[in-house]
Every structure is written in structure tokens, then in C-alpha cells.
Amino acid sequence: MADFEKSHTPRFTVDVYQNEYLPRGAREVHAIVTVTATGSGGRPVPADGSPRAAVVLMVDCSGSMNRPPDKLRHARLATEAAIGALRDGVAFAVVAGTHRAAEVFPGGGRLAVADDATRAAARAAVRGLTASGGTAIGAWLRLAGRLFDASPAAIRHGVLLTDGRDEHETPELLREALDACAGRFTCDARGVGTDWDVTEVAGIASALLGTADIVAEPEALAADFTAMMATTMGKEIGDVGLRLWTPRGASVRYVKQVAPTVQDLTGRRSESPPHSGDYPTGSWGDETRDYHVCVLVPDAGVGRELLAARVALVVREPGDPAGPPAATLGHGLIRAVWTDDLAAATAVNPAVAHYTGQAELARAIREGLDLRRRGDTAGATARLGRAVRLAHASGNEATAKLLAKVVDVEDAATGTVRLKARVSEADEMTLETRSTKTVRVKKTSEDE
Template sequence: MTYGMSSHTLPLQPAIRLHVDLDGDLRPHRSAKIEAHLRVDMAADSAPVDLPAVELAVIIAVDVAEANRPAVRHALPTALRALPDGISFTVLGSGPEPVRCYPRGDAEWAVADHAVRRRAVFAAGALPLHRDGPRPAGYAVWAAGARALLTGRPLSVRHLVLITDGSSAPGETRLEEELEACAGQFTCDVFAVGADWNPDPLLALAERLHGTAEFVDEGLGGAITGAIERLRRVHTPRLPIEVTVRPSVRQVSLSEKAPRPRRLRAQAHPERPHRWSFPTYQWHEQGRRDYLLTLVADADTDPLETDLQFAMVSIGDVHEPVVARWHRPGPAPAHASAGAASVRFLTGTAAMRNALREGLEALQKGQREVAERCLGQAASMAEKFEADWVLGEIREVADIEDAAAGRVRLPTAVDSGALRPMILRAGSYPGGTLTDTVFPRPGPYCRQCSTPAGSEARYCIACGKELL
């Protein structure tokens, strides 16, 4: 069986391991929320080191004003010289509509070799950029132009590298609609240059098109080359995670938490109303991803104190059940299971990122009280989760008086230009994966009365029931 953006996609090669972790002891009500941590490990299994370049089609789009030409003058030739032989590529410049810089003439695509790279570098010297006069309506125009080109190039990996200084963004009205049309057609990395871009549409592009968004002050040529090199390590361009639920489950959502935070869009199966597919992209030959699966279930007719399978999670040929039980009304167990701790880590780090981003955005708008409160929340959670990168970001704009207590103090003035890259990092910075030792499993406990037990216990000391 193959997965991919087109019929040319390579077959699934790496070995997959799927682990499901959750708090299996729930309290029933009509709209009970069940959260599970999905850990997917992909191991190399005789996969080649790099995907052949002939399987890649890449658009390099430069959405930059003439005043910022120095930001791309040397970077673009550097990236073009580094293109691997056999890759299909197009270079787009800026005008009232995206303008093809290379290849010229009727051809929409060039295939890299030594001579083609030399001609592309020469053409890049006259790269058209925004000047005074009409400008593109925004990022929707760039996404639509990329979609038109890439859907006609049915290769395994199709990708847009968008370099922007935000100069075409005013008037943006239909980005969400265009991203809906682009989803599944190609992926996208965004590199922001200059100081006048808006982080929100860049993060929307990166999330919906399963790529990254980052600010590049120096080394843009190396950043573009690095993005293309990452594409060559993609051996499974598209791999859906399928969730089949029991009839009592009314809502299903799935979010990737690591390595990069993104909300996945569900695809329904009309012929199978209880099955949902969540497409994921750019699976390398090895690595790990962490997801948070959320189910909303109606417990009115379910039995109590009985193990129930609420969902089956499938990825490739690997399947794992989501099993939990409804407890009788009463106090929740005093202990926290390993699954509950794992889920709390995922939800907590997501809340930490949101607090950091909201604090930075509030600071940019001059809402100092809101900024101080949100950044304090982010600092408190960062201390708890040992997220040093978050504490480092906060220290760029505030003094942390007591991280654990969430006390930060803002200076009198903050450089608003420094906030945009920080907002971008808060939304797209790669997170660390959970390790097996982060949440050691507790000793056994009684499922009947929730009394904790020693690690060697076989029966509950309180009620005498056998421990499971």
C-alpha cells in the first residue's frame, strides 16, 4: 500500500511503532472528554539515505520589496548553486502577480544540472521585486500560484519555499479559503526577512501546509538549502492517522505536539461515519512524533467499571486501541497514572506556548497588564516543564522575579521590532519529544477502590481485590 501526494509516491518503507497512553479511569457524564497521548516511532528499515532528487518539485518564491533586495541578493544564488541534480524547480519573483524568473519562456519547470544552475543564477541577478505600484493581494495569491504549478508536477514531494518581508500582505482576505484548497497538494516552509511582516499569516501557512515558519536575519541561503535537504530525507510524504470510534463518541480531534505544534484537519468517511483520517506529512526515515487525541463521548448508556474500547488508532499497518473505563460517581483517585501525567504534559506545554504567544502579542499592542499576566503564566509552566527556551524568550523582554510563582516585571520600553520573531518562534519552535523516563509508571493500584499499592503487591490491602 502506498501513501502520498500523487501516484508517484514511494511505498511506505520505515517500520512504525505506535503507543497509546491515557488516564483509563474516567468519571461519566454526557459530554465526557477523553484525552490520549499517541507516540509514533518510525525506525529506518533499509531505507536509502536520501530520496532521489528527481522525486522532488520545489518552488522558490521571493515576496520581497525592492528596498529589501540586499536580504536576498546573495542568498538566492547560493541556494540555486546547491540544488541537487535532477530536482524540478521554479523561481518566482514579485510583481502585481507572482512573476516567473526562471525558467523563462513557455517552460514552467527546470530540471537542475550544472548548466541549468548557472543559467538560473544568472537570471536571479534580475529577479523582479515589488516596486511602487500595484502589489499582490497577499499570501493567498502566492499559495494559489504555487498550487497551480505544483498540481501539474505529480512527483512524490512537492514543496513551496516562500521568502517574504510582508510587503504584499495588506488586503489579505481569503488566505483561509486558499489554504483549504492547498491542503494535501504541497507543503510549505516560510522564511521571514526584514522587520515589517505579520507573524499570523506565516504561522497559518506553516501549520496548514505542514511546514515551518522562521525569521532569518542572516544565512538565508543556507536556510533554503537546509529546507531542501530535509525534503530529501522524506521517505513517506503523506501518512494518515486513522481513528475509528465507538458510536457513543461524538467529537474527535488530533493535534501534533512534537516536534512542531500543529492542529490536524480531519477527513470524514461518508461510507463509514465512525472513521476519521488525519493526514500528516514529511515523515523521515526515523524519528518520533507526539500527538494529543481528544474524544468527546456520551456515557449515558455505557456500563460502569468495565473496560471499554473508545477508539482504534491506525497508522500504516499498525493498530492500537484506546481503552478506558467509567468509574462510579465519587472522588477521583489520589494518584496520577502514567498516562494521565503524559497527557497533562502535552496539554500543559501547549498552554505554555499559548501563554507565551499571547503575552508577546499583548506586549506588541501595548497591553502591558495582559502581557505581564500571560508571560508570568508562561514562566511558571516553563519552570514546571523545564522548558529553558521559553524562559530564555521571556528574559528577552522582561525580568523574571520568580519563575515558579509566575512573577515577571516588564521594563519601561520594549523594542517592538524584536517581538515579531519571538511570536513566530512561540508558534513554530520545535518542541522536545517525551522520553520513556519522563513519567515512570507507578506501582499497581486497586481499580475497585483506587488504593495505591506497593510495587510487589498482588491484592488490595483495603478491599482484598486482585490488583491488575
């Protein structure tokens, strides 16, 4: 374990949990990397008065927001609540999204700085939102990106609300927008009601390192937006990367965030020579996240030890994502030791086993719901039964409760279930949207 502390910077610790022993001929090394940040909050406003954080609220104002009529009213109230939760000094803007993107406040391609006057003016502007037109989410994101580019803030966070599918642009245009915005800001995405596409909304959040969730009832939007803003206001450092160095002949097979949600970062690697690559983790406040790292190493032979990977947390200067890291926030080591001791070599580290199961749980839910939609009762029952068993074994009570709304559980320990004859669309979408939420592994006394 190692840590780093700098004036006005959260303190990071990095812990590595693994079974470093490998049997003869083995090449695959697994480790759980736990990163914890503490000491956020109370940082002074920069001397030049520039904001540390910027927020853009993107509100769906398409015609479907009038069905039912109170949907847009609750969206307006939620946006007002989010504006009210902004700290003094935070830069912000509001965007109305239809088949185009329009600046609602402050306008002029810029962001306002939050204080009593600008918050009041923004709330007044939001009260004038009306619903018409279609949905082109990529255009909303591109406008948010341009607004963020006008701010020097290191922490840049978007909130996107939609009630429908991205029907007025091609999937390719949305993907291009996400690719263009990735690394420039993070974004939480919310679907209100049940007429939106889970894969689409979850994909937006995943690409932009944010959270995705369903708000089935519009009246719950204000509480959800307020909670999101509380989390965002707690962020104190942005653009943190997980850097992996591997020795010559070794390579990274995958890097996945496994808590608090499952998020595959493998394809987001940016090279940092020599022998290193960076994986984006976004902004941090006081929180803990776990990452599953798998490295392929050359077989060094029985009795030999190898440093399989060096893990480091790095942060870059604001506005210079391609530049050198400004600081190393923490580091840890992943080891490989070859042995003929079968008991030592075949023991699975509890943390690795737990998170492997959590990733399988998310997969089983997605596959089971897909089979259910296709009418494959036997296949859906088997996969959702497997999900129930995994949720029970890992103590993931929140997911177990969501599964119980889709299947009748006869025996959770064995995964014996029956598909419910009738399932509400909201319950099915909630299970699918939240399938990637995990529970952290319970550390044993040996891990402390």
C-alpha cells in the same frame, strides 16, 4: 504499539500514552499518540525516471526588498544556496513574487530536474532578480500549485520568503489560495526583517503543514534556507494521514499535533466512512511527532471497558488524495475503562499533562504579547509570567530564553516577572513566531 515496513518505505511505529481509567459518568478520553518514522534515505530513483520530490522556491521581489539595499542580495544568495542543496533528480522551480507571480526558472509552466546544468542555470537566473511592485502572496501560492500539478512527485514542498504584509490582495483572496493549495503541497514560510505580519506568515505555514520562522537579519537567510533544504531532502513519503476510527456514539473532540510544534488539525478532518476520519500530517523523513487526541465516548458504566478509538497512519497514492489508502503504516488503540477507584481515575498521564502545559504556554505567550501591545501592563505581566512558569516547569529552555528578552525574570518557578521597559521589535516577533515550538516529554522508565 504496532508498526509497518514495506520496501523503500520508512518504518513507522505508533505508541499510545494515556490513563485509560475514567471515573463514574466521565465521557472524555485523552491520549498522546507518538509517531516515529525511521529508515528514510537511500531510496532508488523510480524506474521511469520520474522525480520523488518537487520543490518550488517563492522569493519576495517587492519594492521593499530594496530597503535596506542588501536585503534582496541576501535573498538571492539564500535561494542560490537552496538550489545548490537540491539532490539530483529533484524537480524544482523558482518563482518571483510581487503583486503578481512570475516564473524565474525554468519557465513554461513546468519544473526542471536538478542536475549540475539545471542548478547552474537556475542560480544564474536568480542573480538577475530585481525588486519592484507590491505583495500578493496568494498569487505566488497559486502559481506554485499549478507548477506542482505538472509534476508526478509524491513529495511536494514550497519555500516562501517575504519581508512585508500581503497588502495587494484581500485577506479573503489569500484564504482562498490557501484553501486551494492545502493538501496539494506543504510550505515553509519565512519572514525576513521586522515589517511582516507574524499572524499572516504563521497562518500560511499552518494551513500548508509547514514551519514558520523569523530571519531578523538578512545575512542569516542562506544558512536558514540551506537547513530547510536539508530537512526537505530527508523526506521520503508524502501525504500521510492520521486516521481515527471511533465506535458508534463516540466522536472526536479534537486532534492536535503537540510536538515539535503545536498545530490544531481538528478542522482538517476528511471523512473516511464508516466511523473514521483522516487528519493530514504532510510529508515524513526520519522524525518523531506527538499528537494529542481527545475523544468523547458514551458512558459504559463502572467495570466496563470500551475501545474509544483506533489510530492508524495511512498513505495515499500520489496524485489521488481522494482515493483509498495505499497502505497502513502503523496503528494503535485508545481505551476507556470506568472505575470507582478514585486514585486510578484521577491520575493524569505525564505525557498528557506535559503537552497540555505546552499548548497553554503557546497561548499565554500570544495573549501576553497582545495585552502588552494594547498597553495592559498588569494583564501582560500576568500572562507572560504564567508563560515563564510553564517554560521553566517543562524544561523548555529555548522559549525561556526568548521570554527573558521581553520580561525580567525574578523567579521562574513562580512566574514572577516584570515587563522590560524597552523590547526590540525583532525579539518580540521572534518570541511570538516561535511560541508554538515545544519540547518533547521526558519518558519515565514505566513508559519505555
